[in-house]
Amino acid sequence: MNAVAPTVPDPRVSEIRSLIASGKRNQVVFAAAGVLCTAFAVLVLIAAFLDLLIDGAPRLSWNFLTSFPSRRASEAGILSAWVGSAMVMLVTMFSAVPIGVGAAVYLEEYAKKHFLTDLIEINVTNLAGVPSIVYGLLALGLFVQLFGFGETVLTAGLALALLILPIVIVSSREALRTVPGHIREAAYAMGATRWQMISDHLLPYSRGGILTGIILGMAEAIGQTAPLITIGALTFIAFLPPPPVSGEFPFLNFSWVMSEFTVLPIQMYNWVSRPDKAFQLNAAAAGVVLLAMTLVMNGFAIYLRYQVRKKIKW
Amino acid sequence: MSQSAAIASVAVAGPVAESLDHKRGRILKERLIEFILMMAGLVAVFTTIAITVILVYESIGFFQLVSVWDFLTGTVWTPLFANPSFGVLPLVSATLTVTFIALLVAVPMGTIIAIYLSEFAPHKAREVIKPALELISAVPTIVFGYFALLFVTPLLQATILPGLPGFNMLVPGIVVGVATIPTIASLSEDAMRAVPMSMREGAYAVGSNKLQVALRIVMPAAVSGVVAAYVLAAARAIGETMVVAIAAGQNTSFTFNPMDAAATLTAYIAQVSLGDLDHGSVAYRSIFAAGLILLVMTLVLNVAGHFLRRRFRKAY
Numbered sequence: 001m002n003a004v005a006p007t008v009p010d011p012r013v014s015e016i017r018s019l020i021a022s023g024k025r026n027q028v029v030f031a032a033a034g035v036l037c038t039a040f041a042v043l044v045l046i047a048a049f050l051d052l053l054i055d056g057a058p059r060l061s062w063n064f065l066t067s068f069p070s071r072r073a074s075e076a077g078i079l080s081a082w083v084g085s086a087m088v089m090l091v092t093m094f095s096a097v098p099i100g101v102g103a104a105v106y107l108e109e110y111a112k113k114h115f116l117t118d119l120i121e122i123n124v125t126n127l128a129g130v131p132s133i134v135y136g137l138l139a140l141g142l143f144v145q146l147f148g149f150g151e152t153v154l155t156a157g158l159a160l161a162l163l164i165l166p167i168v169i170v171s172s173r174e175a176l177r178t179v180p181g182h183i184r185e186a187a188y189a190m191g192a193t194r195w196q197m198i199s200d201h202l203l204p205y206s207r208g209g210i211l212t213g214i215i216l217g218m219a220e221a222i223g224q225t226a227p228l229i230t231i232g233a234l235t236f237i238a239f240l241p242p243p244p245v246s247g248e249f250p251f252l253n254f255s256w257v258m259s260e261f262t263v264l265p266i267q268m269y270n271w272v273s274r275p276d277k278a279f280q281l282n283a284a285a286a287g288v289v290l291l292a293m294t295l296v297m298n299g300f301a302i303y304l305r306y307q308v309r310k311k312i313k314w
Numbered sequence: 315m316s317q318s319a320a321i322a323s324v325a326v327a328g329p330v331a332e333s334l335d336h337k338r339g340r341i342l343k344e345r346l347i348e349f350i351l352m353m354a355g356l357v358a359v360f361t362t363i364a365i366t367v368i369l370v371y372e373s374i375g376f377f378q379l380v381s382v383w384d385f386l387t388g389t390v391w392t393p394l395f396a397n398p399s400f401g402v403l404p405l406v407s408a409t410l411t412v413t414f415i416a417l418l419v420a421v422p423m424g425t426i427i428a429i430y431l432s433e434f435a436p437h438k439a440r441e442v443i444k445p446a447l448e449l450i451s452a453v454p455t456i457v458f459g460y461f462a463l464l465f466v467t468p469l470l471q472a473t474i475l476p477g478l479p480g481f482n483m484l485v486p487g488i489v490v491g492v493a494t495i496p497t498i499a500s501l502s503e504d505a506m507r508a509v510p511m512s513m514r515e516g517a518y519a520v521g522s523n524k525l526q527v528a529l530r531i532v533m534p535a536a537v538s539g540v541v542a543a544y545v546l547a548a549a550r551a552i553g554e555t556m557v558v559a560i561a562a563g564q565n566t567s568f569t570f571n572p573m574d575a576a577a578t579l580t581a582y583i584a585q586v587s588l589g590d591l592d593h594g595s596v597a598y599r600s601i602f603a604a605g606l607i608l609l610v611m612t613l614v615l616n617v618a619g620h621f622l623r624r625r626f627r628k629a630y
Contacts, residue, residue: 026523030426037423041495047465048457052460052461098354100354106352111355123358123362127362129619130613131553131555135365140587141368141602162357162361220452225456231587232587269556272460272464280464295452298452
């Protein structure tokens with residue numbers, strides 16, 4: 001009987017074979033769907049970039065970068081916009097970095113599990129999900145109205161600092177967590193205080209990861225439009241804030257933080273919402289500059305994270 | 315003997331006292347640093363409190379002029395008219411419509427990408443796809459707004475939807491959806507990778523193929539994490555501002571038709587803020603009331619999302 005079986009195929013065997021074959025087919029189809037979906041998403045990114053580039057390329061020139069906005073589309077430029085963006089980013093960096101890294105160090109190294117740390121952690125997670133425009137309303141009510149900072153670089157920088165704080169805190173905490181416990185113990189064994197251990201060992205060893213988080217946060221901040229609209233960033237600024245550095249004593253001045261301003265995304269929004277096609281081309285050109293900046297910053301952060309992961313072997 | 319001991323103790327007392335002083339100084343400095351760092355941590359708490367207080371305070375001012383009932387059930391929103399009407403439903407309907415379309419795009423695609431990344435993709439493909447998705451989520455939304463208004467809408471008008479108006483809710487919904495694909499993909503993938511290998515191996519041992527493992531073992535096991543990803547993505551789509559402000563138009567109408575133009579909650583706030591507003595005017599306060607609704611909607615979703623995520627983290 002057994003010897004005969006191969007010559008007369010059992011219907012159940014062919015059934016199982018076709019079942020396996022269809023299973024394999026489905027598997028391939030699904031993997032293809034996965035690749036297609038990914039390709040679609042990436043294609044949208046590429047299309048968005050190319051669309052901007054094709055529309056904006058004729059307008060991209062040295063003049064475009066060094067001219068103020070103008071009523072004539074062909075003469076308008078983004079000088080006040082990118083200088084404004086740079087100044088707002090300075091304020092954001094100098095407030096978000098110390099606060100964010102400080103909070104991360106506190107949560108990772110000092111805080112024992114108690115009510116206060118739970119409260120801080122819940123708030124950080126919660127703030128990460130608050131829509132960006134709500135930060136604009138916060139800045140409008142708190143910095144503009146209550147503190148009287150006005151619609152200035154300072155207000156914008158602080159609003160964006162609060163917005164990116166969760167990003168900086170979460171990534172700094174992750175970076176601190178990668179430093180193994182025996183490094184801490186070795187420092188304590190040599191008589192270091194906690195702060196000496198943190199400033200001499202933890203922070204230097206985790207600076208790659210912390211820097212990654214800071215760059216990601218800054219890239220997020222530089223593209224933000226909505227929160228700056230609500231605090232009244234102007235769309236037509238034909239002057240530059242006073243320069244932060246000067247040749248005479250005391251070399252630094254801070255009047256620029258109280259200056260009115262515009263930023264790249266706001267300038268782009270202003271141009272894109274005009275019906276005149278010529279201005280929309282300006283918007284595309286500004287968009288190319290903005291998108292290139294955020295992609296370069298993100299790309300650098302991704303590269304840095306890759307390097308950090310590769311390098312660290314405790 | 316006793317004399318020499320006394321001398322020795324005196325000789326030692328100087329440095330010891332000095333070192334004790336030094337230690338006291340060190341402890342003081344350490345305490346001060348800890349206090350400063352704690353204040354940095356508390357900034358997050360203060361921010362939450364400030365957001366709540368400001369939105370509620372300005373909204374109370376608003377609700378003294380407009381009844382809560384009219385606000386929540388009215389279907390006409392014309393705050394800048396001479397005879398203003400403050401029914402928030404048109405803004406809510408537009409927000410929900412755009413969010414729904416966005417989820418229609420992002421949920422299937424994000425889930426398929428997540429399953430592909432977690433169960434199918436070779437290591438090298440993952441190393442390329444994950445950063446690519448990260449770059450998509452990093453694109454400033456104003457760029458997506460431009461793309462929606464001046465590329466996708468004309469494209470659809472020229473091809474499959476000739477009757478599509480220049481401003482509509484469909485295109486911003488689709489574009490917001492693409493922008494949220496990375497959120498869903500990466501959060502769901504986290505959840506799927508948290509499913510223990512032994513469960514997959516058990517299924518393979520009884521003859522399942524990859525697809526069966528992915529759909530019948532991994533998906534059900536990771537479901538709370540995957541749903542959490544959907545919920546958090548919905549919160550992001552609701553709060554998205556620039557794409558809708560640019561491409562969905564500025565008129566407020568109570569409609570769920572994706573072919574209509576309608577301003578969302580966020581678009582309304584942006585639109586009104588652009589004009590010169592008297593601080594304290596009803597229109598000024600109305601943006602805080604709209605913001606409060608927005609905050610409540612996203613907060614509910616975010617809390618639900620984190621609750622679900624915590625559940626799948628606990629499970630494995």
